[in-house]
Amino acid sequence: MVDWAQIGVVEGDDGFRRCGWSVSAPDYVAYHDDEWGRPVTDDVRLYEKICLEGFQSGLSWLTILRKREGFRRAFAGFDPDVVAGFGPADVDRLLADAAIVRHRGKIEATIANAAATLRAQEAHGSLAALVWSFEPPRRGRPVPKRLGELTSTTAESTALAKALRKLGFRFVGPTTAYAAMESLGVVNDHLAGCHARAACDDAREALRLP
Numbered sequence: 001m002v003d004w005a006q007i008g009v010v011e012g013d014d015g016f017r018r019c020g021w022s023v024s025a026p027d028y029v030a031y032h033d034d035e036w037g038r039p040v041t042d043d044v045r046l047y048e049k050i051c052l053e054g055f056q057s058g059l060s061w062l063t064i065l066r067k068r069e070g071f072r073r074a075f076a077g078f079d080p081d082v083v084a085g086f087g088p089a090d091v092d093r094l095l096a097d098a099a100i101v102r103h104r105g106k107i108e109a110t111i112a113n114a115a116a117t118l119r120a121q122e123a124h125g126s127l128a129a130l131v132w133s134f135e136p137p138r139r140g141r142p143v144p145k146r147l148g149e150l151t152s153t154t155a156e157s158t159a160l161a162k163a164l165r166k167l168g169f170r171f172v173g174p175t176t177a178y179a180a181m182e183s184l185g186v187v188n189d190h191l192a193g194c195h196a197r198a199a200c201d202d203a204r205e206a207l208r209l210p
Contacts (some may be wrong), residue, residue, distance in 0.1 A: 005148025009193040016195045020147055027065045037200040039185035039207045041128040046184065047117045048078035050164070051110045053180045054171030055101050063101070070099025075110060083114035109170035116168035123167070128210040134160040135186050138204070143192045150189055153178050 007020035012029070022032035040046060052071065056064045064071075074097050076082040094100065094107045117127050124130040134156045144150050157178035164172045182189045185204060190197035 006146055008146045009191050017193050018196070019191045019194050025062055027062060031065055033196055036183050037185050037188050037190050037196060039200070039204050041126075041132070041207070041210050043080070043117060043121065043127045044078050046127050046131055047080050047113060048072070048075075049183055050169065050172060050176075050180050051075075051078065051113050053176045053183070054109055054113075055103070055106050056179075057106075057171065057176065059101065067100055070097070074100050080114040080117040083111055084118055086111045086114075106171060112168055112170050113172075116164070119167045120164075126210050130163060131160065131181075131184065132186060132209050134163070134181070138188075141187075143197075144189060145192045147191070151178070157181055 004020070009017040010020045010023050011017045012023060016033075018029065018032055022028045022036075040049070048071075052064050052068065055071070072078060074094055091104070091107055091111070095102050095104060100107075120127040120130050124133075136154065136156045142149075153174040158174040160181070161172050161174045161177040164177065178187075181187050185200060185207075188197060188200045188204065190200060
């Protein structure tokens, strides 16, 4: 049996060393190389990622990745201004859409999260400004070497989840908030030796915070 906690970076056939979780499928490789850990400040993509992390609960992220285009079609490209206006007929339409995960609670949460995104924009200037205000100090943060060294929650993710829920976000607990922070580049959890780690660090250095 594979002890996932002890897995570090894995060298692919292309010679690149990647975090061990990312090498089991081409979809994962592309997501790891091009998206995971890259800083995001666009509210549409932030809203999308928070919602997709909620949809992922109880499922594999690979399932969500493979349905992402279906989600984008179903939820108007995750435009919060549009989705906030969805009503009962839209919920029924989405429950019949096999291109997404048909879970009433998560669908209704995505609609509620659109309205919450608009409240975040009104209160904080942008959803990005709120999310990035919970970035932990980067200096001195240990670099994980194995998957077992990655955490699932932090004080910052707990505080972010609380702030999001106060605005009306649903399906956003500390674990979901931390997964979003990882994928949105608010923290860099690429393992030591991973080829993408330095690129994510460079992108964060060049980032102008909202």
